Amino acid sequence: MSILVIEDDPKTGDYLRKGLKEGGYGVDLARTGTDGLRMALERPYDLVILDVMLPGIDGWRIMRALRERRDVRVIFLTARDQLDDRIHGLELGADDYLVKPFSFTELLLRIRTLLRRGVATEPDLFEFGDLRLDVLHRKVTRDGVEIALTNKEFLLLRLLVKGRGSVLSRTQIASEVWHMNFDSDTNVVDVAIKRLRAKIDQPFERKLIHSVRGIGYTFGEEP
Incomplete structure (x- = not known):
């Protein structure tokens, strides 16, 4: 190394x-x-x-x-x-x-x-509805439209997609994406979710990232 x-x-x-x-x-x-x-x-x-x-x-x-x-x-x-x-x-x-x-x-x-980190294998491609997340080429599209994401936005989306249907807490997201334990008043997760939504959800009718009040976020159908 x-x-x-x-x-x-x-x-x-x-x-x-x-x-x-x-x-x-x-x-x-x-x-x-x-x-x-x-x-x-x-x-x-x-x-x-x-x-x-x-x-x-x-x-x-x-x-x-x-x-x-x-x-x-x-x-x-x-x-x-x-x-x-x-x-x-x-x-x-x-x-x-x-x-x-x-x-x-x-x-x-x-x-x-x-x-x-990253030693365990995972699928090279995740698909949910019109969203395609290509892990190998770090490429994301919705309805055929390519969406440019920062590295952390890509990792955040990948975590949400992998856990689709489950509710991920802010603490869990912070640990998995940033590999750190955040203070409870830190809003870095909420800020990152807001920016990701602006790219992944805002331009499209169907919303994929949903808030679960008091807990965190989930990906997929609205809970």
């Missing part, structure tokens, strides 16, 4: 490279955002560990570029510890968000969890 660390602080970058190599991973280190983005686009890394405040190109812009051009797991590792920062990073498509100062043991556990 290969990991790219994009970190401008020399001490932190060297510490991460040494520790991850001792953990059995192949590690490359970029000390600027510009170098980090170039390296991330040139090589098929299994995981990117990304700081936010970087010289050249900041972590937010790198995250956007990666989600547009690469399907790679990303962990933000940053001193930006505000709730709005965490929500922003996850909405951009990061798989996890860890705040400095951090426990290296916790980081390793999160890395191992992320790299284990």
Whole structure:
């Protein structure tokens, strides 16, 4: 497994490279955002560990570029510890968000969890009515119309479709899609559902994503 660390602080970058190599991973280190983005686009890394405040190109812009051009797991590792920062990073498509100062043991556990995900096989194509979700090609259509989704929107829709007919709680959705436990007052799931509905349901007469008051959301026929 290969990991790219994009970190401008020399001490932190060297510490991460040494520790991850001792953990059995192949590690490359970029000390600027510009170098980090170039390296991330040139090589098929299994995981990117990304700081936010970087010289050249900041972590937010790198995250956007990666989600547009690469399907790679990303962990933000940053001193930006505000709730709005965490929500922003996850909405951009990061798989996890860890705040400095951090426990290296916790980081390793999160890395191992992320790299284990997606091993189980699933169908390459889900169909429900006029909606087709092609997992292999990451393509979604309704009534033959292709719908452009961000990485997190695609993962959210896939979770809803896989669990069609069941009610998924906000906690369950947050855990499965963002791989984190969210504070109870965090509305990131509701915001993501609203954006997904605008693309999947709003242009069409038949609505597929439904709210279940006080619990969460369900996909399919209205409960």
